[in-house]
Amino acid sequence: MTTSRQHLDDLREIVAEVFELEPDEVSDTADFVAEYDADSLRAIEILARVEKRYQVEIPQAELASMTNLLAVHAVLGRYAGW
Amino acid sequence: MLDHARIRALLPHRHPMVLLDRVESIEPGVRLIATKAVTVTEPCYRDLPDTAPASAYAYPVSLLLESFGQAAAVLWLHGGRRPDGLLPMLAALRDCVLEHPVYPGDVLRHEVLLEHGGEGVSTASGTTRVGDRRVAVMGSFLAVVRPRTDLPIPTTREDPRP
Numbered sequence: 659m660t661t662s663r664q665h666l667d668d669l670r671e672i673v674a675e676v677f678e679l680e681p682d683e684v685s686d687t688a689d690f691v692a693e694y695d696a697d698s699l700r701a702i703e704i705l706a707r708v709e710k711r712y713q714v715e716i717p718q719a720e721l722a723s724m725t726n727l728l729a730v731h732a733v734l735g736r737y738a739g740w
Numbered sequence: 741m742l743d744h745a746r747i748r749a750l751l752p753h754r755h756p757m758v759l760l761d762r763v764e765s766i767e768p769g770v771r772l773i774a775t776k777a778v779t780v781t782e783p784c785y786r787d788l789p790d791t792a793p794a795s796a797y798a799y800p801v802s803l804l805l806e807s808f809g810q811a812a813a814v815l816w817l818h819g820g821r822r823p824d825g826l827l828p829m830l831a832a833l834r835d836c837v838l839e840h841p842v843y844p845g846d847v848l849r850h851e852v853l854l855e856h857g858g859e860g861v862s863t864a865s866g867t868t869r870v871g872d873r874r875v876a877v878m879g880s881f882l883a884v885v886r887p888r889t890d891l892p893i894p895t896t897r898e899d900p901r902p
């Protein structure tokens with residue numbers, strides 16, 4: 659059974675790929691904009707990869723709240739029905 | 741196969757920015773093969789002087805990428821339920837490698853795979869060939885939809901040159 663921790667680590671890998679970092683460089687709570695210099699395109703790229711990985715549809719209105727790894731996990735959980 | 745009229749119905753682009761001639765085959769939501777012939781009548785060659793060297797006729801990489809992106813858009817939008825008033829827009833490219841230049845007379849053959857076709861975002865990958873030669877590898881094309889009202893679209897066709 660996939661646990662929340664595993665989901666979080668999967669998401670960490672996705673986020674690290676988008677920001678071209680190693681997964682262990684992506685912390686749970688680091689703000690994407692402040693820490694990784696994220697812009698709106700990077701955010702959309704994360705959304706697209708999460709949708710593909712988990713086969714869910716996440717409205718782009720959620721982008722504003724997807725500001726760190728835990729927040730992405732929370733948004734995904736709502737749409738994946740966790 | 742999709743003829744040009746069908747391509748035009750799916751894409752918001754218009755002359756001279758429709759960079760796709762024909763869709764040879766399509767497996768909706770999965771893969772597509774589309775062609776685009778490069779010709780010297782295209783606007784990108786209009787202002788080349790007679791003294792321009794042969795290399796100046798290399799097809800602009802930006803247009804090659806755009807052409808592939810339009811093929812990806814057709815694959816994404818074909819058969820989908822896309823609400824009116826939304827336009828597909830190329831957002832980000834990753835891991836695209838141009839291997840050989842393309843010249844007038846070449847026919848680009850885009851082979852596109854839809855990696856993810858969501859309601860609001862999509863990613864596609866693939867290759868572009870001229871004959872048997874691969875000229876480009878496209879790692880990831882990320883596209884989004886945006887409301888038409890966000891993007892002013894010219895209603896008249898004007899030549900800005902004097």
